Amino acid sequence: MATLSFSPLKPNTLFSSFLFPSKNISSRPIIYTRPHRNTPPLTFFAAKRPPAASATNSSSSVTVETVSPENDANSTVFVIRARNRTGLLQVITRVFNILGLSVEKATVDFEEDYFVMTFFVTDFRGNKIDDQKSLESINKALIDAIDGDDDAALSVAPSDRGVVVRKPRLDFGKRKGQAERMLGLMDVFLKNDPISLQKDILHHVEYTVARSRFSFDDFEAYQALAHSVRDRLIERWHDTLIHFKKEDPKRVYFLSLEFLMGRSLSNIVINLGIRDQFADALSQLGFDFEVLAEQEGDACLGNGGLARLSACQMDSLATLDYPAVGYGLRYQYGLFRQVIVDGFQHEQPDYWLNFGNPWEIERVHITYPVKFYGTVTDEFLNGEKCKVWVPGEMVEAVAYDNPIPGYGTRNTINLRLWAAKPSDQHDMESFNTGDYVDAVVNRQRAESISSILYPDDRSYQGKELRLKQQYFFVSASVQDIFRRFKDTHKKFDEFPEKVALQLNDTHPSLAIAEVMRVLLDEEHLSWHRAWDIICKIFSFTTHTVSPEGLEKIPVDLLGNLLPRHLQIIYDINFNFVEELKKMIGLDYDRLTRMSIVEEGAVKNIRMANLSVICSHTVNGVSRLHSELLRTKLFKDFYDLWPHKFQYKTNGVTQRRWIVVSNPSLCALISKWLGTEAWIRDIDLLIGLRDYATNAELHQEWKMVKKVNKIRLAEYIEAMSGLKVSLDAMFDVQTKRIHEYKRQLLNILGIIHRYDCIKNMDKNDRKKVVPRVCIIGGKAAPGYEIAKKIIKLCHVVAEKINNDNDIGDLLKLVFIPDYNVSVAEMVIPGADLSQHLSTAGHEASGTGSMKFLMNGCLLLATADGSTIEMVEEIGQDNMFLFGAKAPEVVALRKKGPTLKVPLQFSRVVRMIRDGHFGFEDYFKSLCDKIEGTSDYFLLGADFMSYLEAQAAADKAFVDEERWTKMSILSAAGSGRFSSDRTIQEYAENTWDIQPCSFFFFLFFFFLSLTSQGEQSKNHNLLILELRDAKLKISRLESVLEERIQNLNAKTLSLKEHAKSLEDMANKSTYLQSALSDLKDHSFLADEKLNALEEEVHGLWAVSRKNNFDLHVLELKAQDAEDRLEAVTSQVGKMAEVVTEQWVQIQHLELALQIAKMRALQAQKQRNIRCTFLKFIDGISGRHLPKPFKALDSYSLGKGPIIRYYVSQALQQLKRFYSAIRRSHAELQAFIKGEMQRNELTAAFVNDELVFFLASAFITFPILGAWMLLLA
DSSP states (O other): OOEEEEOOBOOOGGGTTSSSTTSOOTTOOOOOOOOOTTOOOOOOSOOOOOOOOOTTOOOEEEEEEEEOOSSOTTSEEEEEEEEOOTTHHHHHHHHHHHTTOEEEEEEEEEETTEEEEEEEEEOTTSOOOOOHHHHHHHHHHHHHHHSOOTTOOOOOOOOSSOOOEEEOOOOOTHHHHHHHHHHHHHSSOOOOSHHHHHHHHHHHHHHTSOOOTTSOOHHHHHHHHHHHHHHHHHHHHHHHHHHHHHHOOOEEEEEOSOOOOBOOHHHHHHHHTOHHHHHHHHHHHTOOHHHHHTTOOOBOSOOHHHHHHHHHHHHHHHHTTOOEEEEEEOOSSBSOEEEEETTEEEEEOOOTTTTOOTTOEEEEEEEEEEEESOEEEEEEETTEEEEEEEOSEEEEEEEEEEEEEOTTSSOEEEEEEEEEEEOHHHHHHHHHTTOHHHHHHHHHHHHGGGTBSSOOOSSHHHHHHHHHHHHHHHHHHHHHHHHHHHHHOOOGGGHHHHEEEEEESSTTTHHHHHHHHIIIIISOOOHHHHHHHHHHHEEEEOOOOSGGGSOEEEHHHHHHHOHHHHHHHHHHHHHHHHHHHHHHOSOHHHHHHHOSEEOSSSOEEEHHHHHHHHOSEEEESSHHHHHHIIIIITHHHHHHOGGGEEEOOOOBOHIIIIIITOHHHHHHHHHHHTOSGGGTOGGGGGGGGGGTTOHHHHHHHHHHHHHHHHHHHHHHHHHHOOOOOTTSEEEEEESOOOTTTTHHHHHHHHHHHHHHHHTSOHHHHTTSOOEEEEEEOOOOTTOHHHHHHHHHHHHHHHHHHTOTTTGGGEEEEEESSOOHHHHHHHHHHOSEEEEOOOTTSOSOOSHHHHHHHTTOEEEEESOTTHHHHHHHHOGGGSEEESOOHHHHHHHHHHGGGOOOOHHHHHHHHHHHTTTTSOTTTTHHHHHTTSGGGOTTOHHHHHHHHHHHHHHHHHHHHSHHHHHHHHHHHHHTOGGGBHHHHHHHHIIIIIOOOOOOOOOHHHHHHHHHHHTTOOTTOHHHHHHHHHHHHHHHHHHHHHHHHHHHHHHHHHHHHHHHHHHHHHHHHHHHHHHHHHHHHHHHHHHHHHHHHHHHHHHHHHHHHHHHHHHHHHHHHHHHHHHHHHHHHHHHHHHHHHHHHHHHHHHHHHHHHHHHHHHHHHHHHHHHHHTOSHHHHHHHHIIIIITHHHHHHHHHHHHHHOHHHHHHHHHHHHHHHHHHHHHHHHHHHHHHHHHHHHHHSHHHHTTOOHHHHHHHHHHHHHHHHHHHHHHHHO
């Protein structure tokens, strides 16, 4: 018996992903580790030695077994017994090579017509293969490659050790040589060493980009790089598709109208595990990988959280090895490109396809016709009446495939996007008849279907175009799904076992009617059989929280564009309502609410009701959202089918939002966790909690954050010209501009902060935490309020950023055209992220998850998934504010009685009064948030919002606390990975299993080499053995050379060891000498210490004396200052008293003069009346004389006359006083009457009134006097 021995064979680098696919092993040596003596032997497919076959036996036999090695327990030993034939050894070694295994040692024995080959095999790390699944796959691969094909019959021979597989031979003739040649050309993958990568890049520069390899710029280098990466991506993609086709697992078909993929290059090379290799190859060519990656534009295939969620879920489906296909539309212009001019948003087309998309593969041979308009007719088929849709218009759907690689696996799934093209038949008819204009118009009409994401549906034409988009995407996808199923299956009873359709919101809900139409009209199934299939294959996820957000399609529009589908929907609704009546009776209110058809002035089809009725599972996207579905949105359906309703909290992929966007943080996490396994199993992030208080981690964590803030600050400066301080808190709110997301609340808070800083003195401003407030997002073209919010942000920013009093304490930045690439810069650099939606209005909120993974702290309301985040990271590690969902309804009911804080009223008044300009433009915006119009409760939450902001300021000042909160936030983010979401969908909704690719394709090709071979050609065998001996001798010489090198290195190590020993001896001597020196210096140290104590004592006494003296001097100086102050005050008070005394004297003199003048005036006024003057003259000058005469007379004549005279005098005095009173009353009466009269009012004055009153009194008396005299 002859025996051959082989030296170790290195693994093929093309299959580096086997067992640990994220690592490339092209540069790894074979590692020999200490053997594990206690490892129990594993035996698989062990078989007895088969008997020698006769010469006339055309069949062959092969057995493969694993045995326990005697001398090397660190290897897995495969013993293969098979008939000898030409090329058998190459086939076996090629299998090991393809699987990425190292053959450490091999022996070959000959027993008549049989080879007995023993291979000592390790994995690429030099370890024993213990995984049972891997061992079974290797055994299967060896058996398939050596002896048989996929269709061969298997027979199991009785044996107590294993199985013997016998398969018939086929003679391919010429095909054999073709297969061998094809295998020789294709049995290896593209290599990933620097030389091979550089050759591929330069090849694409010259032959794909068509530029000279000696002269090309960064963008051309990016295109060549992208095509080189795509080549390696396609290898895995093809293998995965063929593997899926062979295994035929149940697949999920993910229908979504939008996928926001962002840039692909960095994500793909990381998932393929070849990022470092390409970076090295490019650096040798003089290019930087990061610079070239920046040349790529974002794929504009979606907008907002829903689209990015779909992209994350596709990444997780590929990573977790689930058999899945994504379907969407290939938009030519996407949503729009946001341009800011003078603070106003302007929309421009985003020409993202102008320079092509290297990641897509146009499948011109995969096209499907899509029908519109027309009529529905009845026809008889096999005696049964069936419906036939005669379309009025047809377009072609062309497939564009986008491979999506998984991380840590070779599985690469497909995202198929559809582009609309005109029907060739219609084009030819138009050209043949000379109607070239009609041909061009038809082409434009067809291509417009896939031109723009979400066309404006405020007009009928817009509504029709949007409905066309939805059905075009659905029809092409359904046709593709049916084609794939019918390739391998004939019975539609198996359809639910192989197909699961996921409706991502209501946009693809027309798929229900389309599948029903195909089953009824094209496959001719009965209604009940088709309905049974429908209810088993569809699952529905809604992202809506309010009834107003649920999609409705007008019946007239649907009947005109898709007449057959309207009939099917009516039939579904009729059957459902009839069944519902049996269950709930004639409750017409509930029947009306649950009906698919909404009656009213405009009859509509409720697409959400259709989806709920026809799906086996209805999913919410957070726990709070699920509760809203059950209690409000779909309460009637939940009461009917509670088992249908589930929730899977949304998630985002850590590979995009940490590994790609924040590589520094990725490396730091891997360092402290000691593994990169968290990239696939993100629950391992919880291990960071053990280091949350570690000072070293804190320092490194802060350094990573600073690096990311520098990158973001540089972008802000390049974009806006504004320099921002890195010491400031980067406060970010980036999301679609909408009232319920409350960017306006953020701006009002910024205005309040600005107002407070402006009114502070300089000392108080030093205590303010500096902030850089960053806002980004797009407003829908027809959403005027959202556009006004963007304008307000810009005018406030202009005011704040140009105020020298504010400086770096506050800056406001608006980032235009916010997309995935910008988010990859903003999110890692953010310190604080705001999520301000009114509670109960956000279904989930994936933006907060991206910030959380990057260690950014959250300031948020208790809405969407935030409630679950509180459970994971703790309420102490985030800043919550605002009313909760149950409180919102109660606050709205208060209406005008709801009180808002004065701070809120003040900032709104600042906007109204034009403090920032444009007061007329912002009037309607202010009206929306005051009084009963404040639907989203900005005023009610404003005070709570300010308190949360103050808490964030306080925490930011304490760096240690802030860093700990940041670490704990990242550590608790594992629950919010899309990997967890997809796993829950797969297990609880879709019922699909992982389908990992174990290189089946290569087993298949290897098997071709053995089919039809003749195993009797001993001459060829002898030649093969001679070649093997030559190779062995060469390898032995190489081995001897390596042994000599090892011996030389051993000697060198011994010399180094001796040197180390000498150094150790010297170190011991030095240590002893140092000890002696320490003993001698001990006494000197004591004396020095005593002297130092005395000096310290004297110094203390001196300092005390100096201090006391200084205190006395200060007191004396203070007393002198106080004395001077008192003296000064006394002098000032004396001057004041003197001045006040002079003023008092002047006032007294003036008072006397005033009294005299008043007395004189009174006298003069009293005698202005002629009559009074007369009486006064009589009483003052004339009467005294008669009285004197009377007195003298009365003294002589007696008292009688005196008595009468006195009586007359008293009567005269009374008469005089009565005249004076009447005169005063008469003046008031005359003045009042004259003022009432328009003619006399202008002449009223005191002199005239006095004269008239005197005349009225004097003239009658004088008249009577004259009459008496007469």
